[in-house]
Every structure is written in structure tokens, then in C-alpha cells.
Amino acid sequence: MVLFCRSAAFAVRQAASFIFTGTRRYSTNAPFKFILASKKGDKENVGLIQLNRPKALNALCDLLMREVNEALDHFEEDSQVGAVVITGSEKVFAAGADIKEMHNWTFPACYTGNFLAHWNRVCSAKKPVIAAVNGLALGGGCEMAMMCDIIYAGEKAQFGQPEILLGTIPGAGGTQRLTRAVGKSLAMEMVLTGKRLTAQEAKQAGLVSGVFPVQQLVPEAIRCGERIASNSKIITAMAKEAINAAFELPLAEGNRLEKKLFYATFATEDRKEGMTAFLEKRKASFKDK
């Protein structure tokens, strides 16, 4: 296990320089302030980002989001890492955008400053990102989970978009992704009343794919990440691209894209290796090429 909050950054950089190459702010030894980042799994092939701002219930202030983006950049560049898990604490995944930070913002500042634009980094990750949600995922917290590719929930997790109670609406994709995940009626009810879903309700509604005891949640998410990371990274990225296109494209266009990506797998060594290994009755050894 390699843990690298920035206080440990220098020592880790000495031991595993590949972790830090190409990531600008890693050239400083300053630790992260609001997240912890480490590599997990038997092969250290799963990046773990833990939101760590307990006094504010992991409210997603600007710096915290920039740190998440930076850690994601780093894991994307790390060829050892095949998947990333984002989690919070047992009490709270994230209580949403930082209300203290934004309460004095004005429309011109939001509009010209592209407020929240940098929150989209999670969506543009090529590597699969798994949200492991224990406790509350509210507002931007729920939105961040929904930006991830897979959501696992702890038994006590709760999901909600309570922005209406603050006189605003979700601003980081909540109205769009929630509606696609749970359908119009439930999304409307949640966004218009602030009603929360329990983990079981979220599973039933299709928002999350697995519910686990609180203590087992992160290990289960890491295990899922390890299973993903054991496959070809390039083929995994193609599969992820194809599924995400289903949210953007009409069926015929989505099928066309899928076919092109399927054909493209035949341009990789990993496709050849996967099928050869099957025929030779052995485990495939993917090279990510």
C-alpha cells in the first residue's frame, strides 16, 4: 500500500517516482489539505481518493475539488493504475457544494467565472471511477457520485438533491444524471422536495449497483477496481466510452460508435491475446496495447 498525502509525498516520490511524473503540483512536497490519495489492491493497481474535510462534512469547496482533479490526473498518468475509487468517511460522502464559500456569489461572477466548470474532471476520466458512498451524498456530493461510472453504497448511505431548500437547483449535473438514473418521477420528487433515498431505495431505483455493510464498502469497491484493472486498460477505456455514449447519442448512432470501437479492438494486441489465451485454455496476459 502506498499512501501519499502530501506530507508523505517526498518519501513516496523517492520510492516510486512514476507516481509523480508529469503532475505539476506533485513537484512540491506540500500535502493535500482536503483529500487523501493512495494506491490499493494486491497489485497497487487501484487509486483511492478519500475526501477528508470532516469539520465541514466533506463540503466540496474549490480547493477540495482541485485536489480531487489533481489526484485523478495523477492516477490517469500512472500506467499501473487501472481504476479509481472515490470515497468519503463512514458518516458522509460529501454534503454538497460549499455553501459558505458560495453564499455571496453573484450571477455575473458565476457566469463569467464558469462556476463549477472544473467539477467535470471526474466525467472525463478515461479510467473507470467507482464511487463508494457511505453516509450522506447530498447536492454536489450526490452529483459527484453520479459522475462516477459505478456507485457502490454502504447500508447507511443516503442520496439527495436538497438544493431546492436553499433556493437553488442542482448545478453539477444532478437534474440530468439523476433523471437518467432513476427516471423522471423520482428525480422530480427528489429535486422538488429534497427527499433523500436510502441505500436500498437507491439500489432499487438503479442509482447504485451494490449495497454493502459500512465497513466492507471500500474494500468491496477496491475489489471491483482490481477486477477492472486486471483487464486490458485500452479495451476497458473503449467499453467505458461506448457505454457513456448511450447517454448522449440516439440508438442508431450509439450502435455505430459501438461497432467502430468493437472493430478497433481488433487493432490491439490485447484482443489477439485475449482470444488466443481462451483457445489455449490459459489466463490472458494483457499488455495494454
Ligand code: CAA
Ligand atoms: N457547505 C458548507 N458547510 C457545510 C455544508 C455545506 N454543503 N454542509 C455541512 N456544512 C458544515 C456546517 O455548516 C457545519 O459547520 P459549522 O460547525 O462551522 O457550523 C458542519 O458542516 C456540520 O454541519 P451540521 O452542524 O449542519 O451537521 P448536521 O449533522 O446537523 O447536519 C447535514 C448534516 C444534514 C448534511 C447538514 O449539514 C446539511 O443540510 N448540509 C447542507 C446540505 C446541502 O444543502 N447540500 C447542497 C449544497 S448546494 C449544492 O451542492 C449545489 C450543487 O449542485 C453543486
